[in-house]
Amino acid sequence: MAVFQILRTTSYGKRSRGEVGVEQLIEDEVFTAAYPLHDMGIVIMFILSCILYKVLVSIHLARLNWKLAELQQFSGVVAVISGTVLNLILIIIMGCIYELMAFKLTHWAWWQGKSRTFCLADVEENFVVQRWEADYQLLPATKLFEEYLEMTLQFGFITIFVAACPLAPLFALINNWIELRLDGRKYLCDFRRPVVERAQDIGVWADILVTIAHIAVVSNAFLIAFTSDFLPQALYQYRVDPELKGFVNFTLSTSNHSGEYCRYRDFRNEDGSYSQVYWQLLCIRLAFVVCFEHFVFVVMRLIDVMVPDIPNSLATTIKREQYLGKQALVDNHTALLLAKNLEDDDEDEEIKSKSLTKNM
Numbered sequence: 001m002a003v004f005q006i007l008r009t010t011s012y013g014k015r016s017r018g019e020v021g022v023e024q025l026i027e028d029e030v031f032t033a034a035y036p037l038h039d040m041g042i043v044i045m046f047i048l049s050c051i052l053y054k055v056l057v058s059i060h061l062a063r064l065n066w067k068l069a070e071l072q073q074f075s076g077v078v079a080v081i082s083g084t085v086l087n088l089i090l091i092i093i094m095g096c097i098y099e100l101m102a103f104k105l106t107h108w109a110w111w112q113g114k115s116r117t118f119c120l121a122d123v124e125e126n127f128v129v130q131r132w133e134a135d136y137q138l139l140p141a142t143k144l145f146e147e148y149l150e151m152t153l154q155f156g157f158i159t160i161f162v163a164a165c166p167l168a169p170l171f172a173l174i175n176n177w178i179e180l181r182l183d184g185r186k187y188l189c190d191f192r193r194p195v196v197e198r199a200q201d202i203g204v205w206a207d208i209l210v211t212i213a214h215i216a217v218v219s220n221a222f223l224i225a226f227t228s229d230f231l232p233q234a235l236y237q238y239r240v241d242p243e244l245k246g247f248v249n250f251t252l253s254t255s256n257h258s259g260e261y262c263r264y265r266d267f268r269n270e271d272g273s274y275s276q277v278y279w280q281l282l283c284i285r286l287a288f289v290v291c292f293e294h295f296v297f298v299v300m301r302l303i304d305v306m307v308p309d310i311p312n313s314l315a316t317t318i319k320r321e322q323y324l325g326k327q328a329l330v331d332n333h334t335a336l337l338l339a340k341n342l343e344d345d346d347e348d349e350e351i352k353s354k355s356l357t358k359n360m
Helices: 002-008 022-027 040-063 069-116 118-125 131-136 145-160 168-190 204-227 230-239 276-306 312-359
Strands: 252-255 262-265
Touching (some): 230 276
Antiparallel strands (some): 252 262
């Protein structure tokens, strides 16, 4: 697409055989620069090489002496994944090579034709596409709804399920680092310049993010209380043994339905009813949820109060700008009044001079 945008703005010769532009590129058989996928020989060669790589790697991994027999079945998966990564690397490299060749060939053909038709330089200037006309050919600027929605969903998944996946914030940081540069290139090179609109803040998205943060606090409190051994261990240390000796037996219940005792992880009596420890632990877990969320909310409020929304230096600058704006309005109003008074004085003098001439 970029090659067509460049070639479309080039000039054409007057002879039947084009001196420059698309005609010359087609007649010189360099049109594969614009259609890299049509060069089927190179494409087929890379596809066959990737397939051969997958087969050889799969055979080699299958012949290795694995320590565990279960790992041998993943040899094909490893070969497929590594082959896919290799194919992706080859596609990226060939894309960069094709792009470089396309721009080099287009630049060479344009200057070659310009040297032949230098006498028509004044005429060619009339066909130069202005920057704003070229920008109009880009994609129309879209709203930021999709961008805000993506960031909101990411924030929700990270904060709500961070206790289940502690590496989620790291993955989000890497994703945002890449996304920032991709979006910058997208809005600078692929989309038209959007119309500037004044906005006081991000609108309803701020309330949505605050709501997600509150839900995340409650969700993480329940995850810590009901899915971890933190509270059962604390209860066992307080009631039985501070060194947690025999804690595993404490968390196991017995069942005697088949004549033999069966141990399973729960807090129940032999008849299947919940034991007293279960109800005590349930009360402790619910109390922990309430205390945890209140503690986090208090910390959030303290941080919100201690960290101002607008820094003091920026607030001072804003107040100074407002003062200068008001002062400029006052000066402008004063200047207008002075100009009006001068005009009134001039009119009075003219009237007086006219009256004197009449009396004379």
